[in-house]
Amino acid sequence: MKKLINDPNQVVDDMLAGMVEAHSDKLKRLPDTNVMIRKDAPVSGKVGIISGGGSGHEPAHAGYVGKGMLDGAVCGEVFTSPTPDQILAAIQAVDSGKGVLLIIKNYTGDMMNFEMAAEMAEAEGIQVAKVVVNDDVAVEDSTYTTGRRGIAGTVFVHKIAGALAEQGATLAEVEAVAKKTVENVRSMGMALTPCTVPAAGKPGFELGENEIEIGMGIHGEPGIEKTSIQSADEIAQILLNNILEDLPLKEHDKVAVMINGLGATPLMELYIIHKKVSEILREKRIHIHETFVGEFMTSLEMAGCSISLLKLDDQLSELLDAQADTIAFKK
Amino acid sequence: MKKLINDPNQVVDDMLAGMVEAHSDKLKRLPDTNVMIRKDAPVSGKVGIISGGGSGHEPAHAGYVGKGMLDGAVCGEVFTSPTPDQILAAIQAVDSGKGVLLIIKNYTGDMMNFEMAAEMAEAEGIQVAKVVVNDDVAVEDSTYTTGRRGIAGTVFVHKIAGALAEQGATLAEVEAVAKKTVENVRSMGMALTPCTVPAAGKPGFELGENEIEIGMGIHGEPGIEKTSIQSADEIAQILLNNILEDLPLKEHDKVAVMINGLGATPLMELYIIHKKVSEILREKRIHIHETFVGEFMTSLEMAGCSISLLKLDDQLSELLDAQADTIAFKK
Amino acid sequence: MLWNVEQAKKWIKRLNDKIQENKAYLTELDQAIGDGDHGLNMARGLQEAANKIADSHYDDLGSLFKDVGMTLIAKVGGASGPLYGTAFMKASLVLKDRKEADRNAFVAAFSAALDGLKMRGKAQVGDKTMIDVWDPVIAWMKSHETIRANELVDLSKEKMEDTKELEAKKGRAAYLGKRSVGHLDPGAVSSYLLFASLAESFEKGESAP
Amino acid sequence: MLWNVEQAKKWIKRLNDKIQENKAYLTELDQAIGDGDHGLNMARGLQEAANKIADSHYDDLGSLFKDVGMTLIAKVGGASGPLYGTAFMKASLVLKDRKEADRNAFVAAFSAALDGLKMRGKAQVGDKTMIDVWDPVIAWMKSHETIRANELVDLSKEKMEDTKELEAKKGRAAYLGKRSVGHLDPGAVSSYLLFASLAESFEKGESAP
Ligand SMILES: Nc1ncnc2c1ncn2[C@@H]1O[C@H](COP(=O)(O)OP(=O)(O)O)[C@@H](O)[C@H]1O
Ligand SMILES: Nc1ncnc2c1ncn2[C@@H]1O[C@H](COP(=O)(O)OP(=O)(O)O)[C@@H](O)[C@H]1O
Ligand SMILES: [Mg+2]
Ligand SMILES: [Mg+2]
Ligand SMILES: [Mg+2]
Ligand SMILES: [Mg+2]
Known part of the structure; x- marks a missing residue:
């Protein structure tokens, strides 16, 4: 394992320290926690929005803290859900009295820890609403299992809920648009x-010289199948087919597209993927409102990509276009 | 070699096609070239600014095309300087009559190709100025050799020259501030x-399980020495020491810092590096005006980082802060 | 039989030792069908819990269990933190104000812990989780007057090993579907270590409920 | 001796074949002390040049050389593109309007090519570049009435091999300083291939200046 780190057990703390140094105009760190909040939190008259999860997905989640997106990000250990006390501290710090929305990715650990924190906050008289992101179509959606994972699509939820909250909407309204x-x-x-959790010291899984994993999660959880390397066009087609089977789109529908790198993928390759994605969507006469290409939800130094499609109506596209000023997402 | 590509010989063309699809609001591609220019080029009353070089450094250089930075980016084959005909086409396309500044990184190939293009453009009556970026202190600066390479510091040159050009300054003024x-x-x-040029199919060099290369270039050119892996703090110290030996800074001097990932480095690690960089600068009472952490000048999927320091005076910091709206750099 | 604060403390210390020893192993198991942090999570949390209780004085078992539970909730993270944390918290309610636990109180505490796990995680027997160890072990405790160390360790080991053939329905391994078959569940293994360290305490005469 | 358009075309075709054969080798050499694209650059450019001239009719050597030069300038890129391109362009000036070249015109053309290389790259003998092959080869051409194929290939090969022991002062390998010693210069090798293919053409009787 070659990494630019000091102590594998200190990576989250060191990272957050460096982040605060770099972006003290936007962020502050709640003392004695791994919680990053807006410099001006709590913003009066505004619903607070909190996201978070394990670290290792940078710029998620602290990169999205700022005007028009999140009020707070709770940073767990690498790939490990943060604990309820930290989430509670974040809720307390960003609540201006208008309540707090928790944006949770659908992982058992995140679900349980955020729920416990929500219960504690409610016991203190803070209004809390929750929205669970489960955008990963690689996972079967069944009521008998834990359901689908939350991956890069979460960034759209941050953006849209954050934009509405910035307009002074109520907690119920912000929750509703997040759910939509x-x-x-x-x-x-x-x-x-694969990628290597620093404290684990070795890769989470193995892929052969010519093997790829389709349907990969963002924590090294395996996906649908291991297969041999294919062309960018074929890969774009496979991912997009799976998405379109699940999100039926008609001609003239409007979407936002995110081509997300998992950490070690050159931008060049992401654009090559997008070439095919835009071709396929054009053929289907689906209109791309905006495309985001880059690293938005990573998995340490994993090479690979994810594709996200967000179907837009007028409200969603207006909120997507609204101003945002965070480290990793500016509009 | 596992990459998200179609044909190794088509990567630049495919990438540019995907880029235009994704960012047609900002960019257009000159027909039959690998030149990307501002949607609104030529901007009347404005000096045109062109940069470029081999591809594989994304978001450099097309990611910096837009308001407040570049008017055009000339994209060569991977790690190969673009040819004079392409550079000439870019010059012709962005010149509004106020002249064109070429921002060239100091590589023999870039120097020769840009110079040939400049001669051709001047023969056509276009005013052309050139500035050569040579910020890499890893390379000995000697008049007997080719001198230092241009690396990530080039992005600051784009930003500052671009900001002044946007204000309507003359070619001589823009050239002067770029030189400054x-x-x-x-x-x-x-x-x-290491990284792998797609058409070459195998890594440009090898590093052992615990080896790193200090002073690495952005094309896989080796640096000062191979050494064994060290802590992030030690690496930050080595790079910064070399920089500070060459750029003498006094107490209360003001700098901009760039912690640049080479392609496969998690943001987490870049922030860990910055933690130490900010500590060292604080000890020396050097004031950080702004810090940029991310991927600005990459080397395909190389893991590693570079540190850049720009010493600021009032003019430079004002221009650095000025508005910019490009794919990879927004202010 | 009587189980007191000193004995419970020794158990937690022993459990922590076992978890530290098996940190890499638990992480490897989690790499196969999860995200590779179970050993790291458990080692971080148990170490904190062991430190915490070593430095504190307890008048009753309830406050000891509460401290362990709170520490696990605050330090483990992931899925296992809220689960183990809740288990200890629920047990602490049963053990509140008790200097010692007799067999019935002991079993009632572990039974409350299991209820806490089920309440929190909503998993059922057969879902390939720690429940597949806890549920049969608690049932066995309830139905046996004497909790014999060797039987406890054998049973928890057997149930842990049985998770290998299950297809995961809960937790991160569920994303693998059938590909989860053939691997032990990491949480079942840490639960086995929990019961095995309990059994060892009994054998060492540190306690004998 | 007379060298005509047909013979020059065959030489470029032969040179292209040699470059394609050695594409991976040249790239490997450039990986060691440069950026690993020399083979790719040369292969791309020479293929275009070979295609271009195969499809065109030329009345004189000058226009053939000019097309090759222009194509190399527009297609090779990097350092080698402007260098080889300029070399051919400079030679084309000497060969302008000539249907055939006698020995003197031939040597004058190659000598102009060398001047072009030096003008463009500002490298000197000993800087570990293609100049280390070109300069002694052109000097030898000038001083020998008859250009013997075997001597040409031996000399260019020897000079190419000598670059191994040099420390680079120009081009990308210069960044390595002393670490460039022990490696052949890729551009010296492609220049050797240029002269070797010329020598082969002579031997095959395709030309004999
Ligand atoms: N819903 C659940 N109910 C009971 N146990 C569960 C549940 N989900 C996960 N687990 C247990 O948690 C273990 C994983 O813990 P850990 O790796 O620390 O957390 P995470 O999965 O969040 O990374 C699994 O092996 C399983 O035994
Ligand atoms: N200034 C120079 N003068 C002459 N030849 C040079 C000079 N710089 C580089 N070269 C030659 O160019 C070769 C490298 O070409 P190539 O790899 O295609 O370009 P780049 O170095 O731009 O990647 C070197 O091996 C050397 O022979
Ligand atoms: Mg985890
Ligand atoms: Mg090159
Ligand atoms: Mg886990
Ligand atoms: Mg090269």
């Missing part, structure tokens, strides 16, 4: 290489 | 892993 976003966003990823 | 930026910027990089 979740209902309209689908994603799927694939990996070319 | 070059004089005040220093960088140095290191690599944890």
Whole structure:
């Protein structure tokens, strides 16, 4: 394992320290926590929005803290859900009295820890609403299992809920638009290489010289199948087919597209993927409102990508276009 | 070699096609070339600014095309300087009559190709000025050799020259501020892993399980020495020491810092590096005006980082802060 | 039989030792069908819990269990943190104000812990989780007057090993579907270590409920 | 001796074949002390040049050389593109309007090519570049009435091999300083291939200046 780190057990703390140094105009760190909040939190008259999860997905989630997106990000250990006390501290710090929305990715650990924190906050008299993101179509959606994972589509939920909250909407309104976003966003990823949790010291899984994993999660959880390397066009087609099967789109529908790198994928390759994605959507006469290409929800130094599609109506596209000023997302 | 590509010989063309699809609001591609220009080029009353070089450094250089930065980016084959005919086409396309500044990184190939293009453009009556970026302190600066390479510090030159040009300054003024930026910027990089030129099909060099290369260039050119892996703090110290030896800074001097990932480095690690960089600068009472952490000048999927320091005066910091709206750099 | 604060403390210390020893192993198991942090999570949390209780004085078992539960909730994270944390918290309610636990109180505490796990995680037997160890072990405790160390360790080991053939329905391994078959569940293994360290405490005479 | 358009075309075709054969080798050499694209650059450019001239009719050597030069300039890129391109362009000036070249015109053309290389790249003998092959080969051409194929290939090969022990002062390998010693210069090798293919053409009787 070659990484630019000091102590594998200190990576989250060191990272957050460096982040605060770099972006003290936007962020502050709640003392003695791994919680990053807006410099001006709590923003009076505004619903607070909190997201978070394990670290290792940077710029998620602290990169989205700022005007027009999140009020707070709770950063767990690498790939490990943060604990309820930290989430509670974040809720307390960003609540201006208008309540707090928790944006949770659908993982058992995140679900349980955020729920416990929500219960504690409610016991203190803070209004809390929750929205669970489960955009990953690689996972079967069944009531008998834990359901689908939340992956890169979460960034759209941050953006849209954050934009509405910035306008002074109520907690119920912000919750509703966040849920609407979740209902309209689908994603799927694939990996070319594994990644190494620093404290684990070795890769989470193995892929052969010519093997790729289709439907990869963002924590090294395996996907649908291991297969041999294919062309960018074929991979784009596979991911997009799976998404379109699940998110039926008609001619003239409007979407936002996110081509997300998992950490070690050159932008060049993401654009090559997008070439095919835009071709396919054009053929189907689906209108791309905006395309986001880059690293939005990573998995340490994993090579690979995910594609997300968000079906837009007028409200969603207006909120997507609204101003945002965060480290990783500016509009 | 596992990459998200179709044909190794088509990567630049495919990438540019995907880029235009994704960002047609900002960019257009000159027909039958690998030149990307501002949607609204030529901007009347404005000096045109062109940069470019081999591809594989994305978001450099097309990611910096837009308001407040570049008017055009000339994209060569991977790690190969673009040819004079392409550069000439870019010059012709962005010249509004106020002349064109070429921002050239100091590589023999870039120097020769841009010079040939400049001669051709001048023969056509277009005013052309050139500035050569040579910020890499890893390379000995000697008049007997080719001198220092241009690396990530180039992005500051784009930003500052672009901001002044946007204000309507003359070619001589824009050239002067670009030169001043070059004089005040220093960088140095290191690599944890090599990268693979798609058409070459195998890594450009090898590093052992625990080896790193200090002073790495952005094309896989080796640096000062191979050494064994060290802590992030030690690496930050080595790179910064080399920079500070060359760019003498006094107490209360003001700098901009760029912590640049080479392609496969998680943001987490870049922030860990910055933690130490900010500590060292604070100890020396050097004031950080702004910090940029991310991927600005990459080397395909190389893991590693570079640090750049730009010494600021009032003019430079004002231009650095000025508005910019490009794919990869927004202010 | 009587189980007191000193004995419970020794158990937690022993459990922590076992978890530290098996940190890499638990992480490897989690790499196969999860995200590779179970050993790291458990080692971080148990170490904190062991430190916490070593430095504190307890008048009753309830406050000891509460401290362990709170520490696990605050330090483990992931899925296992809220689960183990809740288990200890629920047990602490039963053990509140008790200097010692007799067999019935002991079993009632572990039974409450299991209820806490089920309440929190909503998993059922057969879902390939720690429940597949806890549920049969608690049932066995309830139906046996004497909790014999060797039987406890054998049973929890057997149930842990049985998770290998299950297809995961809950937790991160569920994303693998059939590909989860053939791998032990990491949480079932840490639960086995929990019961095995309990059994060892009994054998060492540190306690004998 | 007379060298005509047909013979020059065959040489370029032969040179292209040699470059394609050695594409991976040249790239490997450039990986060691440069950026690993020399083979790719040369292969792309020479293929275009070979296609271009195969499809065109030329009345004189000058226009053939000009097309080759222009194509190399527009298609090779990097350092080698402007260098080889300029070399052919400069030679084309000497060969302008000539249907055939005698020995003197031939040597004058190659000598102009060398001047072009030096003008463009500002490298000197000993800087570990293609100049280390070109300069002694052109000097030898000038001083020998008859250009013997075997001597040409031996000399260019020897000079190419000598670059191994040099420390680079120009081009990308210069960044390596002393670490460039022990590696052949890729551009010296492609220049050797240029002269070797010329020598082969002579031997095959395709030309004999
Ligand atoms: N819903 C659940 N109910 C009971 N146990 C569960 C549940 N979900 C996960 N687990 C247990 O948690 C273990 C994983 O813990 P850990 O790796 O620490 O957390 P995470 O899965 O969040 O990374 C699994 O092996 C399983 O035994
Ligand atoms: N200034 C120079 N003068 C002459 N030849 C040079 C000079 N710089 C580089 N070269 C030659 O160019 C070769 C490298 O070409 P190539 O790899 O295609 O370009 P780049 O170095 O731009 O990647 C070197 O091996 C060397 O022979
Ligand atoms: Mg986890
Ligand atoms: Mg090159
Ligand atoms: Mg886990
Ligand atoms: Mg080269």
